[in-house]
Amino acid sequence: MPAEVVEYLVRLRATGAPDAIVEGERDAWILMAARWPEAIPAMMADKAAQLANPDVVRLYRLFGRIAADGTDEALLRETADLMSELFAQAEASGELALQEDVTPDPAFVRLMDAFSDAAHPVVGRLRAMLAERGWTGWTVVEKRRP
Numbered sequence: 001m002p003a004e005v006v007e008y009l010v011r012l013r014a015t016g017a018p019d020a021i022v023e024g025e026r027d028a029w030i031l032m033a034a035r036w037p038e039a040i041p042a043m044m045a046d047k048a049a050q051l052a053n054p055d056v057v058r059l060y061r062l063f064g065r066i067a068a069d070g071t072d073e074a075l076l077r078e079t080a081d082l083m084s085e086l087f088a089q090a091e092a093s094g095e096l097a098l099q100e101d102v103t104p105d106p107a108f109v110r111l112m113d114a115f116s117d118a119a120h121p122v123v124g125r126l127r128a129m130l131a132e133r134g135w136t137g138w139t140v141v142e143k144r145r146p
Contacts, residue, residue, distance in 0.1 A: 002037070004044035005029045011048060015057045018064030024119050031115065035108050055086060070122035080129035087135050091143055099140045112139040 005026075013022050033040050050056045062079045069075070090096045116138050117123050127138060136144045 001030060002033050002040045004041050005033060008044045008047050011051055012060065015051055015060060017060040018067060020067040021060055021063050028112065028115060031112065035105070055082060058082065059086065066122055067120060070120065076122065076125060076129060080126055080133060083130060084133040084135060087141050096141060109139045
């Protein structure tokens, strides 16, 4: 595993993210590093910078709570609302437009989405809630067009 990914995972764990979340991230980044090894340094720099955002840290903690209890509808709504806010911020800053430069392989994006869907049964529910809020995708997020 690339050193940048290991460093990111250590930083993620230090934010208080539960082991289940860190392990899921690790597994996903192993796939990403295998597919786009040249992009990993830039991706990890971006991910590390995101950890400076208290809302991103809060999101990881919410994911941890969901991993423990995915039946709490209020928790799912709170998580979907926060994700929607973060996506809107990323869209406004131009970050969402950069996704296609980094992950231009639609088949791999589908694989990563399937990996995420299989990681926890609640991911599908969150994706549906995000769609209600106007967002599609999981690995590559897009504003749903009318």
